[in-house]
Amino acid sequence: MDVLTENHRLLDFSESENQKMIAQMARDFGQREIVPHIMTWDESQEFPIDVFRKMGALGLMGVLVPEEYGGAGLTYTEYITAIIEIARIDGSIGLSLAAHNSLCTNHILQFGTEEQKRKYLPRLASGEWIGAWGLTEPNTGSDAGNMRTTAVRDGDYFILNGAKNFITHGRSGNVAVVIVRTGSVGDAHGMSAFVIEKGTPGFTSGKKENKLGMRASETAELIFTDCRVHKSQMLGQEGDGFVQSLKILDGGRISIAALGVGIATGAFHAALKYSQERKQFDQPIANFQGISFKLADMATKVEAARLLTFRAGDLKNNGKPVTKESAMAKLYSSEIAVEVANDAVQIFGGYGYTKDFPVEKFYRDAKLCTIGEGTSEIQKLVISRALLK
Numbered sequence: 001m002d003v004l005t006e007n008h009r010l011l012d013f014s015e016s017e018n019q020k021m022i023a024q025m026a027r028d029f030g031q032r033e034i035v036p037h038i039m040t041w042d043e044s045q046e047f048p049i050d051v052f053r054k055m056g057a058l059g060l061m062g063v064l065v066p067e068e069y070g071g072a073g074l075t076y077t078e079y080i081t082a083i084i085e086i087a088r089i090d091g092s093i094g095l096s097l098a099a100h101n102s103l104c105t106n107h108i109l110q111f112g113t114e115e116q117k118r119k120y121l122p123r124l125a126s127g128e129w130i131g132a133w134g135l136t137e138p139n140t141g142s143d144a145g146n147m148r149t150t151a152v153r154d155g156d157y158f159i160l161n162g163a164k165n166f167i168t169h170g171r172s173g174n175v176a177v178v179i180v181r182t183g184s185v186g187d188a189h190g191m192s193a194f195v196i197e198k199g200t201p202g203f204t205s206g207k208k209e210n211k212l213g214m215r216a217s218e219t220a221e222l223i224f225t226d227c228r229v230h231k232s233q234m235l236g237q238e239g240d241g242f243v244q245s246l247k248i249l250d251g252g253r254i255s256i257a258a259l260g261v262g263i264a265t266g267a268f269h270a271a272l273k274y275s276q277e278r279k280q281f282d283q284p285i286a287n288f289q290g291i292s293f294k295l296a297d298m299a300t301k302v303e304a305a306r307l308l309t310f311r312a313g314d315l316k317n318n319g320k321p322v323t324k325e326s327a328m329a330k331l332y333s334s335e336i337a338v339e340v341a342n343d344a345v346q347i348f349g350g351y352g353y354t355k356d357f358p359v360e361k362f363y364r365d366a367k368l369c370t371i372g373e374g375t376s377e378i379q380k381l382v383i384s385r386a387l388l389k
């Protein structure tokens, strides 16, 4: 199989200078700007917009955007590294960073005209603007191709009606890329993507979700009521929206895989430290094989998830097909993030169940990874389709 032949030539286990630099920068930034506020933001569900502006100044809001459009012009390798470092501190900030970079910004970068790219990318890459991306609807999540929000042609305009839900930055986003129906239901080429600015008449935000985890990452509804959008706001060709969104999700899933790796890494290191400090029966609990074997399993899972994630990124960097590999990375990293966070809570015992220690938050945040940008079941669908085609 290709896992052992063709693709393994692309693997390089050494860290590049860029990777080391971005990891250190993200770590320092996280310690300074995120760590002191983690639980305040979590409790209040505040989306800390200033933090994203500051990350923009560091290049983290446009990691993949070429320098000519104001971005950092780096590769998936550095992008994954940045998400891991931020998510090991706070999953919420990692999720918002991933959605901004991989979904909204990347959709414009991949499918926008030169004019659209020049207009939107510098603002998004600098963090001046926050981006949202709307595919999901209340009645069509996994089955997104069955969406019902419509865009009906009216001369040089399209009139949008409907709603998108669970949208990251649904309220705070300055601009949204939305995929809506321009053709008939059941036609994979009956959907188109538009870039729409906040303030466009008929475009409003609805309910903000009250969530289990990822509480500092804003999740809200987008509502379209007779919203007139000029045809120049379409991304790519009419009818290409759904196919575009599948391509965007191929890259997006790598960032959710990185999010899972980051959360699992944070939970693992907290548990590793605690297990050597906490004493029961006159010795550190790490002396008990029941605990040390758990740590061994956790570390092995984190490492395997890292490899799958960087491999998917490497394929993307080299312009190779990545649909199956990004789904594998996303599936595995998400599932082990939940398992590792669960084990971390167990190692902390009763203290792990309190908000005085970080592991309960890792546990809550990790669960999103198995749901967002395609559930684990949908990843298995994507992987098995690729295997059986």
Ligand SMILES: Cc1cc2nc3c(=O)[nH]c(=O)nc-3n(C[C@H](O)[C@H](O)[C@H](O)COP(=O)(O)OP(=O)(O)OC[C@H]3O[C@@H](n4cnc5c(N)ncnc54)[C@H](O)[C@@H]3O)c2cc1C
Pocket (backbone or CB within 6 Å): 099, 132, 133, 134, 135, 136, 138, 139, 140, 141, 142, 143, 165, 166, 167, 168, 169, 211, 214, 219, 368, 371, 372, 373, 374, 375, 376, 377, 378, 381
């Ligand atoms: C915090 C958060 C942020 C999000 N951000 C965004 C965003 O920015 N933009 C956006 O567009 N969306 C976003 N989403 C939406 C997310 O992508 C969807 O929630 C996800 O795709 C699942 O859709 P659903 O919730 O409607 O679940 P459903 O599709 O209703 O699934 C319910 C269950 O059925 C299973 N299922 C469905 N179909 C199948 C099948 N064929 N085979 C086996 N099992 C199946 C699912 O795996 C799941 O277990 C976000 C969601 C959350 C929670």
